[in-house]
Amino acid sequence: MLEVSLRHRLGAFALEAAFAAPPGVTVLFGPSGSGKSSILAAVAGLLRPAAGRVALDGAPLTDTARGVFLPPERRRCATVFQEGRLFPHLSVASNLRYGLRRAPRGAAGPGFAEVVALLGLEALLERRPARLSGGEKQRVALGRALLARPRLLLLDEPLAALDAPRRQEVLPFLEALRDRAGLPMLYVTHALDEADRLADTLVLLEAGQVRAAGPLAALTARTDLPLLAARRDAGVVLPCHVAAQDPAAGLTLLDFPGGRLRVSWREAPLGQPLRLRVRARDVAVALPGVALSGVLSTGNALPATLRAVERRGDAECFLRLAVGESTLLARVTREAVARLGLRPGQAVVALVSAVSAGQG
Incomplete structure (x- = not known):
C-alpha cells in the first residue's frame, strides 16, 4: 500500500493532494499542469514537499513532521520517464544489466532472461539505442527498471513521446507487466485509453487537488465527475x-x-x-x-x-x-x-x- 499526503507550492501552483494506492496499478489521471508529475517526483524523492507524508507498506519515505526524507537511492523506486534515457554507448543487454547491478543484494525479483522474455527483447540485445524505435527504447527502459528489483515502479507518461502505432506496440507489454510481474506501479498519464487498459485504481487530479480516487470501473460509472463525465467519450x-x-x-x-x-x-x-x-x-x-x-x-x-x-x-x-x-x-x-x-x-x-x- 502506498500512502500519499502532500502540500507544496511551485510558484503560483499549489499542490494539496492525498490518496492511498492499493496493490496493482494506480493511474494518476488529469490534464497537463494538474500536479501528476509533481506527485510522482515526491514519491521518488526527487521533490521535497513543504509538508506531508509518503509511506510504502507502512514505512515512511517522507514525513516532514518527523524530519524523515529518504534519498532517492534508498527508496527502491524505479522511474521510467517519457524518454528511455538509455546509455547510448551500451548495447541493450548492457543497459539491462546496469539495472541488475543496481539491485540490492539478495533482493527478490525477475531474472535477466525472464525480463527479456516478458518484454520481447530477445532480438534487440546486441543493438545500441540509436538503432531502436521509440517503442523499443521504452521497453528496454522498462526492463532496466524491473531488473533493479524495486519495491515500486514509477512511470511518468512513458508513452507520451510515442506516435499512435508505437503506443499500441508498448501497451500490451505494460499489460503483461501488470498481470505477471506483481509489482505495484504508479502511472502518470493524461490519455484516457491508457488509464482504461492499465488502471486498477484511478486518481483524478485537477489544479493540484484530488477530485476522486477509487477502482477504475466505479469511477467511470459516475456522472458527477466532470473530468470523466464531460468528455465526448464518457x-x-x-x-x-x-x-x-x-x-x-x-x-x-x-x-x-x-x-x-x-x-x-x-x-x-x-x-x-x-x-x-x-x-x-x-x-x-x-x-x-x-x-x-x-x-x-x-x-x-x-x-x-x-x-x-x-x-x-x-x-x-x-x-x-x-x-x-x-x-x-x-x-x-x-x-x-x-x-x-x-x-x-x-x-x-x-x-x-x-x-x-x-x-x-
Whole structure:
C-alpha cells in the first residue's frame, strides 16, 4: 500500500493532494499542469514537499513532521520517464544489466532472461539505442527498471513521446507487466485509453487537488465527475473476456458480468480478458416489446433496469442502467426521456452499437 499526503507550492501552483494506492496499478489521471508529475517526483524523492507524508507498506519515505526524507537511492523506486534515457554507448543487454547491478543484494525479483522474455527483447540485445524505435527504447527502459528489483515502479507518461502505432506496440507489454510481474506501479498519464487498459485504481487530479480516487470501473460509472463525465467519450469500463470470434462478420463476442456484447473484431484468443469502454453516446434505450430486428442485426439488445435519470445541462440526461451485475450509462435527450415516459425502476432494453464500443 502506498500512502500519499502532500502540500507544496511551485510558484503560483499549489499542490494539496492525498490518496492511498492499493496493490496493482494506480493511474494518476488529469490534464497537463494538474500536479501528476509533481506527485510522482515526491514519491521518488526527487521533490521535497513543504509538508506531508509518503509511506510504502507502512514505512515512511517522507514525513516532514518527523524530519524523515529518504534519498532517492534508498527508496527502491524505479522511474521510467517519457524518454528511455538509455546509455547510448551500451548495447541493450548492457543497459539491462546496469539495472541488475543496481539491485540490492539478495533482493527478490525477475531474472535477466525472464525480463527479456516478458518484454520481447530477445532480438534487440546486441543493438545500441540509436538503432531502436521509440517503442523499443521504452521497453528496454522498462526492463532496466524491473531488473533493479524495486519495491515500486514509477512511470511518468512513458508513452507520451510515442506516435499512435508505437503506443499500441508498448501497451500490451505494460499489460503483461501488470498481470505477471506483481509489482505495484504508479502511472502518470493524461490519455484516457491508457488509464482504461492499465488502471486498477484511478486518481483524478485537477489544479493540484484530488477530485476522486477509487477502482477504475466505479469511477467511470459516475456522472458527477466532470473530468470523466464531460468528455465526448464518457462511459463505463467493463471487464470482459473473449467468448467467441466471428471472422466472417468481423465481430468478437465478449462476455461481461451481466451479458454478452458483439463488438468490432479484436485480435485475441478465446478466454482472454479485455476491458471495454462502452461510451454513453453509443447506448440507446427502447421499451420492451418494441420491434428490434434491425438493431439485433447491427448491435446488441440487452435487458436492463433503469436505475436513475440524471440531468446533464438543459438538453441531455444520463440514464443509469443495471444490466445484470454491471452498470451502463446512456446519454440521451430530455425529449427522449419524456417521449418514452422513462422513470427509475422501469424495465427497458439497452441498445449498444456493435462497432463503436472501444477497447480499454
